[in-house]
Amino acid sequence: MIRSWMKTGAARFMNQTGVGALISSWAGAKGVPFVANYHRVVENFEESAKNSIPSMLVSRSMLEQHLDWIGRRFRFVSLDELGERIGNKDGRGDPVAAVTFDDGYRDFYDHALPLLKQKGVPAAVFVVTDLVGTMRLQLHDKLYLLLSHRFRPNSGAPTPFQATRALLENLTRADLENLTRALEADVSISEDVLQPFHSLTWEMLGEIHRAGMTVGSHGQSHALMTNESRQQVMREAAVSRSELEARLGTVVQHFAYPGGCFDDAAVEAVAAAGYRFAYTTCGHQHASLPRLTIPRSVFWQNSSSDSHGRFSGAVLNCQINHAFSLLSGCRQRHGTGREHEHGRV
Ligand SMILES: [Zn+2]
Ligand SMILES: [Zn+2]
Structure with missing residues (x-):
């Protein structure tokens, strides 16, 4: 409750004083795009939160409010288009946003896909290849x-x-x-x-791909790449990419680090596996391969709620500007003494 009050107060402060916009322009100046990240999309948040980690959930109606709010301020683009802009170092022009969903839950197909199609929003889903089409749960x-x-x-x-x-x-x-x-x-x-x-099936993924959505890799097993041997990290990146390409008949260019966790070995493995772009969940970027550590803003049901639990554009705006992660700090070390730029975005 106190945290929620603080969050609302901080959001109002940052919007009224222009600090949020300042952080936004700073991030924009560094060429950091806005990429939203969700996990599960459910019918009823309170009901689903009885058995699930609440911060993995957003209700379909809250997601719709987010998309409408973002859509009035940004042009939605696919990750391929976002990547082109990063490649061209074209940080200027109209503000663009990309939307991503991690872990490949079946509820993406049931609840998010119809909404995205209806609104014409191109999105990406990052899947764990060992789980696709199985009854196995994420660990x-x-x-x-x-x-x-x-x-x-x-x-x-x-x-x-x-x-x-x-x-x-x-x-x-x-x-x-x-x-x-x-x-x-x-x-x-x-x-x-x-x-x-449960996860998506290969049939559902084929339909998602044909609907114009991007399918990216979230690893073979969702092992956190910073906890595994170099050999295992290489396998997670490479095997998941070749399986997705074989099953979907397309080139897979995008990778999302499980848990947002990366270090030099993870970035090198993702580069060696042939991905062109990779995504994290914090503001740190690899100094020489920033396109393989693109920051995302992680959203869930209450990340945009005011102290009364209602949708608040002011709170969402601060999340978009990475303002809260700036205040709360990153839990990762990304490999001490390695080649990282520890500047915040
Ligand atoms: Zn994940
Ligand atoms: Zn970090």
Whole structure:
């Protein structure tokens, strides 16, 4: 609640004083485009938030409000067009925005795609190739579900979200899978709870591609590239790209780092796999390959809400300007002592 009041107050301050616009022009001057990022799109936020990490969710109606608000201020472009502008170092001209959805949830097909088609918004979906067409869950969803079912919240203990995040940030994919298996032996979760987390199928992805949307890679397994061996990181980037290209019959140019996590090895692997553009979730950019660390603003249901839970253009505006990440800081180190520009955008 206090955070929400602070956020609304900070948004009003930044809009009224022009600080938000200042940050925006600073980001624009550095050639940083506006790329919005969402995860799941659901019918009813409160209902879905009972079993899901809330910050992964946006309701269809809130997404529509975002798109309408953004569409009045920016021209929506595909990631290919955005990339061309970056390539031409053409930061000027009309303000443009791109919209992306990570993780490849089936609800993109059910709720986002019809809305995007109706509004003529070109968007991109970043998928985890090992999960496409399977009933398997993303590890972060499974861990969160298992931890929320297994442990009763008590004061002072980490919340299921805090515990999930700490485990994801610190363990390798193999260790996380072992831990999940151990928890699964202890807790059973019914199929109707698991069903909303399912991924897109290859047929759906084909339809999404034919509808003019961009399909990009979000890795083979969603392993955080900063936690894995160099060999594994190379495999995540390369195998997912070749599988998408073979299945969809198209060239795949775009990659989104799982969890937004990158370091030099991750950027090098993405370059070696042949991607032309890659996307993060913070303001840091690789000094020599900025097109492989394009920042995105991560949105969810409450990221644009005022203290009464209502949609607020002022709050959304600050998110677009990366103003809150500027204030709250980045949790990643991106590899200490490596070649990174730690300037904020
Ligand atoms: Zn992801
Ligand atoms: Zn960062």
